[in-house]
Amino acid sequence: MSDKLIQPRVLKGFRDYLPSTMLVRERLMDTARRVFRSYGFSPIDTPALEYAEVLTGKGGEESDKQLFRFQDQGGRDVAMRFDLTVPLARFAALHASQLGLPFKRYHLGTVWRGENTQKGRYREFMQCDFDTIGTLSPGADLETLLVIHDLLVALGFERFTIRVNNRMVLNGLLAAQGLSDKTVGVLRSIDKLAKIGVEKVIEELVERVGLTTPQAEKVLSIARPEATLDDLDAALVDSELGRTGVERLRTLFDTATAAGIPRERLALDVSIARGLDYYTGTIFETFLNDLPGIGSICSGGRYDNLADLFTKEKLPGVGASLGLDRLLAAMEELNLLGDASTPAQILIAYFDANRLGDYHALARTLREAGFGVEVYPEAVKLGKQLQYADRKGHRIALIAGSQEFEQAAWQVKNLKLKTAEVVPAANLAAYLATSLQ
RNA sequence: GUGGAUAUAGCUCAGCUGGUUAGAGCGCCAGAUUGUGGUUCUGGAUGUCGCCGGUUCGAAUCCGGUUAUCCACCCCA
Structure with a gap:
């Protein structure tokens, strides 16, 4: 070089x-x-x-x-x-x-x-x-x-x-x-x-x-x-x-x-x-x-x-x-600029290394419903993924591990309000629509 | 285009009259905490001192030039 x-x-x-x-x-x-x-x-x-x-x-x-x-x-x-x-x-x-x-x-x-x-x-x-x-x-x-x-x-x-x-x-x-x-x-x-x-x-x-x-x-x-x-x-x-x-x-x-x-x-x-x-x-x-x-x-x-x-x-x-x-x-x-640096409001955590396909399947479903969705690219520890989401300005993090997959549900974490709730997969889109309004 | 000020870590800045390995706060990274972020604690990394040249035994520090930014004039979104 x-x-x-x-x-x-x-x-x-x-x-x-x-x-x-x-x-x-x-x-x-x-x-x-x-x-x-x-x-x-x-x-x-x-x-x-x-x-x-x-x-x-x-x-x-x-x-x-x-x-x-x-x-x-x-x-x-x-x-x-x-x-x-x-x-x-x-x-x-x-x-x-x-x-x-x-x-x-x-x-x-x-x-x-x-x-x-x-x-x-x-x-x-x-x-x-x-x-x-x-x-x-x-x-x-x-x-x-x-x-x-x-x-x-x-x-x-x-x-x-x-x-x-x-x-x-x-x-x-x-x-x-x-x-x-x-x-x-x-x-x-x-x-x-x-x-x-x-x-x-x-x-x-x-x-x-x-x-x-x-x-x-x-x-x-x-x-x-x-x-x-x-x-x-x-x-x-x-x-x-x-x-x-x-x-x-x-x-x-x-x-x-x-x-x-x-x-x-x-x-x-x-x-x-x-x-x-x-x-x-x-x-x-x-x-x-x-x-x-x-x-x-x-x-x-x-x-x-x-x-x-x-x-x-x-x-x-x-x-x-x-x-x-x-x-x-x-x-x-005048400090009127937000600090978000991502257009996607939702981040899906790549939590269970064997479930990559499931995470992307959900991402595609949600995109069809009109949401901006990103799947974290690496299965690193959760704290790090949440920190990334926080910094980038994602508003919602979706998390699912073995427990959630067993009950066909997703943990929905509202990063701004610091709240978390488990929502059945069937209701997810509707739930997200109201919480992202 | 004219006049002035500034330039040191990612950010905000300190660094006196030139003197050995250039500092602080915030941020960043790692760990405490192998299923959960903004708090706390512990440890860590970081700089061609804008760039080029000159003076000097020795320059972040002095001098010249250059580039960029900011301010005023001019003008304008």
């Missing part, structure tokens, strides 16, 4: 997933799929690798810088997808004629960004996107909000806030004052509101963005967190665009409430900007109340011109993206 070993390692920002993490990760994915499908979204998939020109140009300079980009073996200029929205635009432009509009799809996929890492920020991570394209209706905006809400609830969260904004509001305000060219700078500054406070933001708007003090104060009058829709209307008397945005927000809040979304989970927040330049209307960001610092775990919005680069056909859309791996990091931080 070679005496020089290769160091086992992974790239910065890339990670291995152990069973205890992966079990949760797959459960989150299953939940997301279930919720998306329940609203009628259909699955699609697209390649991880695209022509670089497909991915550049739409997300802005920042995303171009973060692309993993290289030449393939045929000399083509290619890049790893940076998100799932731009590939959707390409996909929709390519297949528009077969899709039928409006088109609702979901897409769970890995994306890659060459940015610096931090907790909850990786270079490879999974996004769970859902979008509705081909309609300008406020109904689609509402449905997007409902999906975000129901998704979070289905994932087991209760304390979260969906912050809602509409890009027209700020754009309208700035346009009315001839400040349209300063939009990006203004957004960047007011995005820091929660971190650095009102005064610092005004300072920055004046010194770095170049607004006058009254203009900066006007911007802050609508961007501050306590602002209400009525405040917005008052500030936007001379901007039709801005008032349209406020009207959209009002409709969204009203219909969401009518549809049964608890009002305390929604917040108006004109300061959320979203970096990606393609959003044109409604914008969503979702924060966990118990861990806001990790950032938005589900973001999205309305983009009315996404496919413009690829087709002359008008393809507006609205949707959002769940950051599965960031959510996972948040759950780890």
Whole structure:
């Protein structure tokens, strides 16, 4: 053998997933799929690798810088997808004629960004996107909000806030004052509101963005967190665009409430900007109340011109993206991850060395009845097998030796409750079903 | 991409101004207990001190580089 070993390692920002993490990760994915499908979204998939020109140009300079980009073996200029929205635009432009509009799809996929890492920020991570394209209706905006809400609830969260904004509001305000060219700078500054406070933001708007003090104060009058829709209307008397945005927000809040979304989970927040330049209307960001610092775990919005680069056909859309791996990091931080590392709830002990066939016969019967069952592979002493079951997170251990086989019964040990009971083989499946509920 | 901090056993960390065989707690393994797990007791194993190089009689300790992680900026899921 070679005496020089290769160091086992992974790239910065890339990670291995152990069973205890992966079990949760797959459960989150299953939940997301279930919720998306329940609203009628259909699955699609697209390649991880695209022509670089497909991915550049739409997300802005920042995303171009973060692309993993290289030449393939045929000399083509290619890049790893940076998100799932731009590939959707390409996909929709390519297949528009077969899709039928409006088109609702979901897409769970890995994306890659060459940015610096931090907790909850990786270079490879999974996004769970859902979008509705081909309609300008406020109904689609509402449905997007409902999906975000129901998704979070289905994932087991209760304390979260969906912050809602509409890009027209700020754009309208700035346009009315001839400040349209300063939009990006203004957004960047007011995005820091929660971190650095009102005064610092005004300072920055004046010194770095170049607004006058009254203009900066006007911007802050609508961007501050306590602002209400009525405040917005008052500030936007001379901007039709801005008032349209406020009207959209009002409709969204009203219909969401009518549809049964608890009002305390929604917040108006004109300061959320979203970096990606393609959003044109409604914008969503979702924060966990118990861990806001990790950032938005589900973001999205309305983009009315996404496919413009690829087709002359008008393809507006609205949707959002769940950051599965960031959510996972948040759950780890909040101690919401279980420690089970097996998907099988039942372990059958290999107790009597001559009964291997009997143990596996029972395992197969129980699997047919829908249980996850593992048979311990070696006939080692019982204590060791139980310890294994305990550590792996099996909930039930089934044990049978000569005594049990004589009475056609199984000892059922509940590892969590530390109880044991002898159950006739005929009743076993029913007994397990109730105790595993 | 910019600035800063950190890197010692599976985990959390100690190791003072460089000095012989690098430590603790938890965990792990074995036994007490050859039909029963998380408690207790007894015993045991564990480390290229992130990696590469330099200074030195001598480096976990000092210096340089490198890689990774964390924090801030930027940005974002």
